[in-house]
Amino acid sequence: MAVPNMFSLIFACTCGVILGIGFCANLLVFSLFAKYNTLRKNCLDILLLSMALADFLTLLLIPFTLHSAISYSWPLGDTSCKVYQFFLAFSLAASTYSLCAVSMTRAMIITNPYHPPTMDLVVLMFVLVWASAFFISLPLRIFATKESLSPGLGNFTFCLPTIQEHHYQVVLSQFMLYYFVPMLVIAFNYVRLACFLHKSPVMSVASARNTRRASFMVFLAAGTFSICWLPGYILELCVYLGLYRHGQSWEMFYFICTVLQYLHPCVNPVLYVLLSKRYRHRRSAWLFNCNRNRVQPQVVSITTETV
Secondary structure (H helix, E strand, O other), X not given: OHHHHHHHHHHHHXXXXXXXXXXXXXXXXXXXXXXXXXXXXXXXXXXXXXXXXXXXHHHHHHHHHXXXXXXXXXXXXXXXXXXXXXXXXXXXXHHHHHHHHHHHHHHHHHHOOOOOOOHHHHHHHHHHHHHHHHHHHHHHOOOOEEEEOOOOOOOOEEEEXXXXXXXXXXXXXXXXXXXXXXHHHHHHHHHHHHHHXXXXXXXXXXXXXXXXXXXXXXXXXXXXXXXXXXXXXXXXXXXXXXXXXXXXXXXXXXXXXXXHHHHHHHHHHHHHHHXXXXXXXXXXXXXXXXXXXXXXXXXXXXXXXXX
8 A cells, every 4th residue: 555655645746736836827827917908909818818717727626636536536426526527628628729729829920910810800719719618528528427436446436527338439529629629720820830931031030030939839839738638648548448457657657647737737828928028028027026015125314414
């Protein structure tokens, strides 16, 4: 029992660190948006806010997953299991589709700078992202249930996204809707940007630098999304094919897959906002003002009068 306990402790500490970093990063993003009121000035920030909201909702669900993984039991009832699985799928879908919308908007801005997307179009994309996430996640989680691992292990209950008979259909549907299609959209926008840079006329040094930076961010988004989510779907495929075996190596692989999936909501705000050139100086100024307002020394001037 020493190995599982140590493994659970490491898993809990890692998820706790991810949860803390994710909360701080997303709250800082919300503070920057509220401080400088950029949502009315920059249409891309609306989609970045959409992604931050979805990531924040995902982080709020981590404690339930963490408790279930450590105690090998779902602490609540069957109805709460359905609600939890729905919100988990809903937040992941909203974050993924917001990422696709961000890549599409950046590609439109770079390839057609004189006619960028209007605010009405971006607001429509925001509504479509969350509506699509809702209607896609609801059928995938309608059969979520609380089940025991086996008849002989009645105390070990888990909140599963579906009953065992439909597990393969749910996993395949989630892979197509949450990973494969979004990756195609992001890859298409990156290829579009690469072709534009290859065929574009000679630009100024500043314009070329900004365009390459934005293109690199789209490529980095695709790479980060793939690294964080592809191992989890590989693990699901191994479970379905019967290749998964209980052992230290497979448990380590499960640990890595879970950590990578929960790491994605922490990477998004850092990658898209906190490292952005537009917010670099604002972030520094905001933090400087916070530290300056924390301590306000009073200077008292003393004047002496000679009589």
